[in-house]
Amino acid sequence: MHQTSLSRNGLVAAFFLVAASASASAQSDAVAAFDQARAFSDVTTMVGLGPRPLGSDALEANRAYIETQLREAGLDPVRDEFVGSTPIGEVAMANIIARVAPRAGAPTDTRLVLASHFDTKLFDGVDFVGANDGASSTAVLLELGRVLAEHRPGLPVDLVFFDGEEAVVAWTDDDSIYGSRHLAARWQREGDLDSIGALILLDMVGDASLQIPRELNSTNWINDVIWDAARELGYEAHFPETVHAIQDDHLPFLQRGVDAVDLIDFTYGAGNRHWHQPSDTLDKLSADSLGIVGRVVLHSLPTLELLLGG
Numbered sequence: 001m002h003q004t005s006l007s008r009n010g011l012v013a014a015f016f017l018v019a020a021s022a023s024a025s026a027q028s029d030a031v032a033a034f035d036q037a038r039a040f041s042d043v044t045t046m047v048g049l050g051p052r053p054l055g056s057d058a059l060e061a062n063r064a065y066i067e068t069q070l071r072e073a074g075l076d077p078v079r080d081e082f083v084g085s086t087p088i089g090e091v092a093m094a095n096i097i098a099r100v101a102p103r104a105g106a107p108t109d110t111r112l113v114l115a116s117h118f119d120t121k122l123f124d125g126v127d128f129v130g131a132n133d134g135a136s137s138t139a140v141l142l143e144l145g146r147v148l149a150e151h152r153p154g155l156p157v158d159l160v161f162f163d164g165e166e167a168v169v170a171w172t173d174d175d176s177i178y179g180s181r182h183l184a185a186r187w188q189r190e191g192d193l194d195s196i197g198a199l200i201l202l203d204m205v206g207d208a209s210l211q212i213p214r215e216l217n218s219t220n221w222i223n224d225v226i227w228d229a230a231r232e233l234g235y236e237a238h239f240p241e242t243v244h245a246i247q248d249d250h251l252p253f254l255q256r257g258v259d260a261v262d263l264i265d266f267t268y269g270a271g272n273r274h275w276h277q278p279s280d281t282l283d284k285l286s287a288d289s290l291g292i293v294g295r296v297v298l299h300s301l302p303t304l305e306l307l308l309g310g
């Protein structure tokens with residue numbers, strides 16, 4: 001299902017003028033509406049809940065916070081409850097899904113998915129609050145939801161907040177990405193995978209020194225659109241043309257033929273030294289980074305929508 005960047009590049013160019021004329025004002029309104037201070041406030045609130053590992057009261061509080069914010073934006077979040085079979089036993093988990101309806105007259109047979117995980121990794125005896133790894137991308141996704149509820153997209157957008165991304169003991173195929181494995185399998189069973197035109201996963205997007213290379217498992221044509229958007233907004237320094245390969249919540253969808261990308265900054269401090277460490281705290285983050293990622297996603301949407309028939 002991976003399409004070559006060459007075939008899509010021509011389409012990107014061909015559609016550029018159309019995108020510029022048809023959606024320019026709606027697009028720039030949405031990009032301008034992304035409130036990075038509000039996103040940073042969401043990060044602060046979620047970090048304030050403390051460690052949020054699987055099955056914890058703090059994770060449930062985080063879930064409730066996500067739902068409250070989505071409802072205040074006029075959206076209707078639903079829980080996708082399931083039981084994760086983990087090395088420490090069966091654990092009740094729940095993803096949260098909110099559908100943003102497109103603007104009037106838009107097609108509805110193809111949809112976009114924007115996603116993040118909201119759990120933090122379990123560490124015994126360590127106060128791991130996951131400011132970047134868990135909270136940052138969740139906050140950007142919440143703010144994207146607020147913006148898109150106001151500035152309706154050209155295709156339906158599912159906001160998906162994944163539970164259980166983190167390994168409970170050590171990362172293996174069976175001990176990781178519980179929420180995305182569950183939802184990809186469920187949507188496949190229910191016939192809801194084929195209508196996903198593109199899935200954009202956000203993870204670790206708040207580092208004040210933001211560097212998001214192209215992720216190698218990801219679908220090229222979607223990355224091309226996103227990297228073009230970053231360049232158009234003047235953010236190319238934060239979206240370098242370097243590559244890395246990361247296992248993350250996009251994999252269960254890719255494995256089922258869904259075009260998907262992972263926007264992840266895995267250079268969190270020198271040598272990635274803040275990753276999965278007690279030092280993953282608010283002071284390492286900046287609102288600017290949240291804003292950069294949010295605006296790049298919003299700026300890429302009209303092109304994605306046009307390429308996907310929206």
Ligand SMILES: [Zn+2]
Pocket residue numbers: 121133166276
């Ligand atoms: Zn992690």
